[in-house]
Amino acid sequence: MNILQPCRRSFWPHFIACVLVAVTAVLLSFGALVTTFDAAMAVPDWPNTYGHNMFLYPLADWLWGPWDLFLEHGHRLLGATAGMVTLALFAAAWWWQERGIVRALCAAALVLVVVQGILGGARVLLDDRTIAKVHACTGPLFFSIAIAIATLTSRLGTIVQKTIRKVANQTSFKEPSSLPAVSSVALLSAAYLQLVAGAQLRHLDASIEPASFRWMVFLHLFGAAVVTLLAILTAASSWSRRFIPSDRLLREDTSSELALCIWSTCIVGLVIVQGMLGAGAWVVSWGVPTGFFFEWMQWNLTEATVARSPTGAAVVTAHVVIGMMILGASVVMAILAGTRAGWCRTDDRPEEAVA
Amino acid sequence: MTPLLKSPRGSDRHGFKKTHSWVVFCTLLGCFFVSSGCNKTPPASFRSNMIEATKQRLSQSQEKQVATVLLAMFGTPDNPVVLAETGLDLEKLTLCAGPVRSDIVGRKNGLYREHCAHCHGITGDAMGPTAAFLNPYPRDYRPGVFKFKSTERVEKPTHVDLVRILHNGIAGTSMPSFALLSETQIDALAEYVKYLSIRGETELSLMRAFFELDDDAKGILPETREFLIGEMLLPASEKWLAAKESQIPVPLISEGVDLVESIAKGKALFYGDKANCVKCHGVTGLGDGQANDYDDWNKPIVEIDKELRGTRERIKVTATASMSPEELAEHVALQDWVTKLSQVLDGDSLKPRTVVPRNLRHGVYRGGRRPLDLYYRIYAGINGAPMPAAKGAVSPEDIWHIVNYVRSLPYEFDGELGADRPLIARERF
Structure with missing residues (x-):
């Protein structure tokens, strides 16, 4: 892999990467629904579906059959699709001689999608919740890689890189702060670890002690606080440069700065929504945690919640999906901020050509 | 010029090392979640009523005998066993027992673990993972006491009572309504609650039976059908079968009353x-x-705790210097018991709460x-x-x-x- 070699830029790697991101987003949403409805064992065999070849399972039985079967079989079909798209992306990255980092990520995605498929199969064949937890942690990792590939092959990063280069030629250029990059990488890590912590709660083992569960909950709440603080820090550090009057970048580097500001603000928005969904997800899954509050804080619960209600399932699943969106947005943010801080490059042109 | 522009592509700052750092990052994350739990989930098992066992000062072999008898009578959470005397329907229990899974298209098993166990616990001991966060605590089925029913105070609820609670939920508590489940599923869950309750009551009877044993029994319960079924199981299961007959008579309110x-x-x-x-x-x-005041589930914990504190005080002020070897051994045994009971209370019970009118x-x-x-x-x-x-x-x-x-x-x-x-x-x- 030589990233110095000239590249034949093509539209296809980026297009396939975008398709992969879209397929993976739907795949992960189906996966989240499978967990919400505890439908992972709705099909007891693997890779077959009730004895049929997975791809030849009667369409009507899948679409109009039981809801659990629809979710689980749909998750498998989407998984297979994601695998094929990853293979195409890998081939495209090699054919159009993408940069080393893109090719490395494509290779990692290919390995991960195979591992993820095997984990999914093992979860069913061994009927094991521990494997389900690992499977739930690998999914977002694959999604992050797909987003990273899509970003690195996009024009967005290139624009940031070019603007930086152009502005940096100005005599009054002030080196961009690395704080947005540092905080967004920290945010990316925290968002992923938060998904790992969430997976432990989602695939709850009913035999664990209340004391262990309490620790898991506090860990997840602590993670939520860390993610919130990092999201705010990322946004604040991105916006702060726009308010320095003497800074030439204010006029020259508008596009790259705006990109950072918009992304980081979106992440803060997602984190706020996520907090509300998290509280809702708890209530619809395990009831109002009245024991969490002091006696004098108790309020009157007038109605019993309805278990497995469509609204409840939507809230719980949305909590997972938004969590993954935060992770995905953090990946984009980290790449953009990293490019801007000079940590990495997102375009394919050698520096010398510009200089 | 900034180092950003001077660095050639692929240099330390922008090239291969960055690629390597990605690989290292991904590997570390992979290691994190793989190491967080590689062990296969062990099969579910019923938890012994350790508070009662310790309170009754049962030896390990006695605890083991109780567990063996219960295993023979009730099986495991994955494979329940039903004796005809209980009047329980094994088919319904199978639908609720075990991990969540489908064996044929559209039939879901493991309903109890899907809907109930996270609060009520696999054993029905109200020690599910989420229990500590709830107020009131979830119901412990093992004493066989149920609040909301149409039968006389000390009697068991009818099957219809349990189904109604499952269907409507309990307003003002964290117990949800399972109205979206099918009638068959709710019916099966009510049966499983009875199964856990009968098992819990039988366990309590067995543990308390050691106290009444003759010296000739050498601390071992007789393993005869007459004793185990007739004296231990039937008193609990017959009440469930008789619940229908003890329904509260409801006279209609007189007509014409303003x-x-x-x-x-x-x-x-x-x-x-x-x-x-x-x-x-x-x-x-x-x-x-x-x-x-406390309810019947919290009161025993409060009383045991009180007894524990009293015993601790007594131990503290007891002079051991003048004790005979037998007395000293008894004293040490008492100290061990206090330590064990406090450990069991910490692990197997939640902080007692008063019952609010x-x-x-x-x-x-x-x-x-x-x-x-x-x-x-x-x-x-x-x-x-x-x-x-x-x-x-x-x-x-x-x-x-x-x-x-x-x-x-x-x-x-x-x-x-x-x-x-x-x-x-x-x-x-």
């Missing part, structure tokens, strides 16, 4: 000596009367809001809670008057609030 008049009569009874509802529910009906101004009735449900509550009291039975002291007709008064309380006009607006505790202050 509602306003009935409410006035109910009010007089509410504040009177016969029913004496004010004692706990308070003069205002806000549930601010006597509120320092219901605020009748809210209009939230946990056992159901039908007038009939209120009649049952007043007639038979609430089993397991300090709410006494009015049966005997108050005539059925008067109970209906109290029901009418209680139902009017959320809308009682007190001169300040609108008659159509419920009076809630917050607004009182």
Whole structure:
């Protein structure tokens, strides 16, 4: 892999990467629904579906059959699709001689999608919740890689890189702060670890002690606080440069700065929504945690919640999906901020050509 | 010029090392979640009632004997066994037992673990992972005591009572409604609750039976059918079978009774000596009367804790210097028992909470809001809670008057609030 070699830029790697991101987003949403409805064992065999070849399972039985079967079989079909798209992306990255980092990520995605498929199969064949937890942690990792590939092959990063280069030629250029990059990488890590912590709660083992569960909950709440603080820090550090009057970048580097500001603000928005969904997800899954509050804080619960209600399932699943969106947005943010801080490059042109 | 522009592509700062750092990053994350739990989930098992076992000072071999007998009688959470004497339906239990899975298209097994176990625990001991976060705590099925039912106070609920609670949930608590489950599934879950309850009661009987053994028995329970089935299992299971016969008789309220008049009569009874509802529910009906009592699930924990503290004090002030070897051994055994019991209490019980009398101004009735449900509550009291039975002291007709008064309380006009607006505790202050 030589990233110095000239590249034949093509539209296809980026297009396939975008398709992969879209397929993976739907795949992960189906996966989240499978967990919400505890439908992972709705099909007891693997890779077959009730004895049929997975791809030849009667369409009507899948679409109009039981809801659990629809979710689980749909998750498998989407998984297979994601695998094929990853293979195409890998081939495209090699054919159009993408940069080393893109090719490395494509290779990692290919390995991960195979591992993820095997984990999914093992979860069913061994009927094991521990494997389900690992499977739930690998999914977002694959999604992050797909987003990273899509970003690195996009024009967005290139624009940031070019603007930086152009502005940096100005005599009054002030080196961009690395704080947005540092905080967004920290945010990316925290968002992923938060998904790992969430997976432990989602695939709850009913035999664990209340004391262990309490620790898991506090860990997840602590993670939520860390993610919130990092999201705010990322946004604040991105916006702060726009308010320095003497800074030439204010006029020259508008596009790259705006990109950072918009992304980081979106992440803060997602984190706020996520907090509300998290509280809702708890209530619809395990009831109002009245024991969490002091006696004098108790309020009157007038109605019993309805278990497995469509609204409840939507809230719980949305909590997972938004969590993954935060992770995905953090990946984009980290790449953009990293490019801007000079940590990495997102375009394919050698520096010398510009200089 | 910044180092950013001077660095050639692929250099340390922007090239391969960055690629390597990605690989290292991904590997580290991979290691993190793989190392977080590589062990296969062990098969589910029933937890022994360690509080009772320690309280009864059972030896390890005695605990093992109880576990073996229970295994033979009830099987495991994944493979339940049913004896004909219990009257339980194995097919229904199979639908609820084990991990969540489908064996044929559209039939889902493992319902208990999907819907109930996270609060009630796999054993039905109310020690599920989420239990500590709930107030009131989830129900512990093992003592075989149930609150909201249509039967006499000390009797078991009917199957229909359990199904109704599952269907409606319990307003004012974290118990949800399972109305979206099919009738077959709710029916099966009610059966599984009975199974866990009978198992828990049998376990308690077995553990307590050691106390009554003769010296000849050498601390081992007789493993005869007559003893195990006849004396241990049947007393628990027969009550479930007889529940239908102990339903509370409900006379219809006399025709032509004016509602306003009935409410006035109910009010007089509410504040009177016969029913004496004010004692706990308070003069205002806000549930601010006597509120320092515990229910039957928390009370034993409070009492054991009290006994433990007393024993600890005694141990502390006991002089061991002048003790004979036998006395010293007994003293050491007592110390060990205290240590074990405090450890068991820490691990197998939650912090006891007092039971709060219901605020009748809210209009939230946990056992159901039908007038009939209120009649049952007043007639038979609430089993397991300090709410006494009015049966005997108050005539059925008067109970209906109290029901009418209680139902009017959320809308009682007190001169300040609108008659159509419920009076809630917050607004009182």
